[in-house]
Amino acid sequence: MITQGTDTHQYLNSPLRRGKILKAISRSAAVICRSGDLGRRLREAGAPPEKLRTVYNGVDLDIFQRRDRSAARAALGIAPDDAVLLFVGNLLPVKNPGMLVAALHQLNQARAIRGLRGAILNIIGTGPMERQLRHQAETLGLDGSIHFLGRQAPADVSQHMNAADVLCLASWNEGFPNVVLEAMACGLPVVSTDVGGIRERIDRPTRGLLVPAGEVPDFVAALNATLERGERVPQTEIPGDLSWAAAASAYADVLSPFGEGRKCHDPRG
Structure with a gap:
């Protein structure tokens, strides 16, 4: 079983x-x-x-592996100095994607006070919440900062992981999401709610940060800390059994x- x-x-x-x-x-x-x-x-x-x-x-390590960040950004049309958040998953209530939109709003307000350009959120995946999320983004003035990319082939997901600054998960519960393993293989740090088995792999700050489920201010603080750190997961911190x-x-x-x-x-x- x-x-x-x-x-x-x-x-x-x-x-x-x-x-x-x-x-x-x-x-x-x-x-x-x-x-x-x-x-x-x-x-x-x-x-x-x-x-x-x-x-x-x-994880298919022929697809999900660390690649040159500048080349990945150039291929996707992402500016070298953009702050890029990435979500990969189904747009379902259990994934709580609306929290990511709320977190981006608060993050960008804080960045504006500091004179920094707002971050962008790339969303890979589809689901019944997409219309609601688009409305939420428009209401918060984020419709130009959130890109709904639909379903993507694994190679394209890997490209986005190599171009992004942080993978974001706001789920209410999980078993163990494969997307975390794929991000780790690409050297992409993770900011996630502390649910399911995620802490079994995101078990040190160099791999990512975990916050309580539903806590937007904590999530924003973790995003900000990760962006300020601005580093990929060191190769020595990537598990060898992926x-x-x-x-x-x-x-x-x-x-x-x-x-x-x-x-x-x-x-x-």
Whole structure:
């Protein structure tokens, strides 16, 4: 079995689903958790700890890798001295993208007082909140500072990550978002709400900063600190186990005890 996020975050709150989840786990040889946080939640719900294994997703390192920032900006038409925030994800309430718009507004007000040009926010992704976000941006006078770029191919996402100054996530909850791993592979620092398993990788200031969910002033302060620092994640701070090969090896470690000679059992009964 694999737990991704919503199945643990939300379904455990339903007594009926909680019972079914725990029954399925009891019949499974092992449960792969996308983050240690998901494993913790299952343990607290009553799952046997010895069955829970944390295995992070991998990243295609042929696509997501550190590249020349100036070249990436030139290719995207971004000025060398622009302050660029990046969001990559679905525009859904759980991702709380409206907080990013509010944070940009406060950030740019503070930058204006200091005589600095306003930052821009590039949004990659689509979803049901897009119209609401466009209206929010227009109301706050940010329609020229926020660019809705829609869905992008992985290579284009990597290009934007290499051109940006910071990846921003304001989610209310997460399992472990792959976009954080992709940003790390590109050397892009992260400012995120402290939810799910994100702190398992963003565990030091050189990789990024975490703030409580929903706290716009704290988020703005973290953005400002990251922009002022103005540095990529040092190569020595990028984990060496981000590849899909590393993920496959971790899967093999979990599955190898249940290999030849073991009959597979359908946990559905």
